[in-house]
Each structure stands twice: as C-alpha cells, then as structure tokens.
Amino acid sequence: MSFTTKATITTFGGRLLKLSHPSKTTTTPMALNLYLPPAALVPTPTRVPLLIYLSGLTCSPENCTEKGFFQHRASQLGLALLWPDTSPRGLNLPGEKDAWDFGEAASFYIDATQEPFAGGYKMETYLTKELPEVLFGDEEFGEYLDKERVSITGHSMGGHGALTLYLKHRGLYKSVSAFAPIANPSQCPWGEKAFKGYLGEDREAWKAHDATELLGKCEKRDNVKMLVDVGTGDNFYKQGQLLPENLEKAAQEAGVEGFTLRYQEGYDHSYYFMASFADEHVEHAAKHLGLL
Numbered sequence: 001m002s003f004t005t006k007a008t009i010t011t012f013g014g015r016l017l018k019l020s021h022p023s024k025t026t027t028t029p030m031a032l033n034l035y036l037p038p039a040a041l042v043p044t045p046t047r048v049p050l051l052i053y054l055s056g057l058t059c060s061p062e063n064c065t066e067k068g069f070f071q072h073r074a075s076q077l078g079l080a081l082l083w084p085d086t087s088p089r090g091l092n093l094p095g096e097k098d099a100w101d102f103g104e105a106a107s108f109y110i111d112a113t114q115e116p117f118a119g120g121y122k123m124e125t126y127l128t129k130e131l132p133e134v135l136f137g138d139e140e141f142g143e144y145l146d147k148e149r150v151s152i153t154g155h156s157m158g159g160h161g162a163l164t165l166y167l168k169h170r171g172l173y174k175s176v177s178a179f180a181p182i183a184n185p186s187q188c189p190w191g192e193k194a195f196k197g198y199l200g201e202d203r204e205a206w207k208a209h210d211a212t213e214l215l216g217k218c219e220k221r222d223n224v225k226m227l228v229d230v231g232t233g234d235n236f237y238k239q240g241q242l243l244p245e246n247l248e249k250a251a252q253e254a255g256v257e258g259f260t261l262r263y264q265e266g267y268d269h270s271y272y273f274m275a276s277f278a279d280e281h282v283e284h285a286a287k288h289l290g291l292l
C-alpha cells in the first residue's frame, strides 16, 4: 500500500480520503485528497473516471476540497476527484518561503531546471508520471479508478497547470477546464517571476510551459475540449496576471475547435466563483469521460 490515510470522511454518499505518500520525484511526502463517489463503492469496488483539480497559489489540497463544492455533482455523475498539492513541502530550500507567489505552494506545476529548485520541484513529472503510477497501481485505491478516463481542471496557477499539462501531454487527459487561469505566464508578473526562478532567464525556454504559446501551436484540426471561465470582477484579471484574451487570440489564430472562453459577470477570483461554476466544470469533464 503506497498511501497513508489521514482521514476518511463520508460526504455526498461517497468517501473523501485525506492521503499522503512518499514521492521519489519530489523527494518529499506529498499530500492529496481523493473523493470516491457512491458509484465507485457499491456493491463492490467499481472503476469510475477521475477529474484532477490543480489548486492555485498558497493552496494545499484542503482549500478546494472544503470550498469548491465539486463533490456534489461528481457524486451524482459517478466521477472521482483528486486534489494534489501545489508543490513539495519540507525541502527547506533557500528562498522557498520568502514570498507567497514563488516556492512552497507556488510550483507552477513545471519541472524546475534552476538550483536550488531543480532537485525536488518536479511537479510536472510528479503529476503526469509518478502519481498516476502510484495511484492507479495502488492495491487499495486502484480498483476504484479507471486510468484510461482522466480529465483535468484547475484554478489560477492551477488553471495554468491544467491547461499546460493537457496541451503538453496530449492523450493523457480527455478534457481540460480552468477557472481564472494564468493563461499567458511568460507575459505577466507572476509567471515571469516563477519562470525566471524555476527555468532561468531564457524566455524561449518558457514558451514550452505557457498555455497561450502551446495553444497557438495547435492545428485547425485539433479538437482541444477546453472550457475556461474568468470573472469580470477578478482583481488579478484586472491587474493583468491572467491574460485570457491572449489565450483566446491564440485559439482564434490557430483555428482550433473545442475552445470555449466565458466571462462571468461580477465574479471575483475566490472560491465563491469556483463553487458557482463547479457543477458545469464537472459536467464538462463528465461529457468527455463518457458519463453524460
């Protein structure tokens, strides 16, 4: 058994598990939460599809588990949910805890190439290789999950993570959605700071981790199955940290099909926004996972 179970909570007829496991990739323990819907549990373990949610800056797996309200619709549709952590914790690297938008809880879901982060800040490899191997291969939880039917979503920094992992690892996820994503990190203050620290000064190297650049390289025939929501009252959007208009322009220029960007009037950057549209993002994933 790969995981230590810290808590088991019954909710919406399913089971919420607060888990931890030792990661070879990050060299640290990694926390994560897993929700198994009723359809996975009765009468015997049954494999259900999985939606992964990547959280934003400063978050642990708890923020969205407690305030996102994804479990309600996921329970009804028979969709498992997974909330990984936002970075390794406990490495005690110099500069790792100096700011809330860089270092711990701010990994940007990439593999760092710059010291001192290159050793453990390998969140892309962790999320796309190690975690699926460990979770789907686990003797306790593997039998509840269909490893062939996985989608991804996320918020803010996690929206950037969801969009880029989907575009970089085509075929790994059936669909993607994002709430207020950092859509063009090479061009905004948060992204510039993170990419300089994790990837170095070469801006060309940043493009491989930027959703707008990646979407711009797609071809007309690519059907990207991508839903993005941004609130018009979001202060980070107003400050130019998110740049969804650049993502939309890239989609239009590439002529890709399946891209939907919606501006939601009056909504801010908080979990009140995510909770309001959680059902629709769960349904977007469910549609592409064969549940609707």
Ligand SMILES: N[C@@H](CCC(=O)N[C@@H](CSC=O)C(=O)NCC(=O)O)C(=O)O
Binding pocket: 055, 056, 057, 058, 059, 063, 100, 155, 156, 157, 158, 269, 270, 271
């Ligand atoms: N410094 C503030 C703001 C941090 C913040 O707003 N974080 C967002 C994600 S921002 C982009 O990735 C968040 O989800 N916060 C957690 C929450 O529960 O709202 C701070 O430290 O609060």
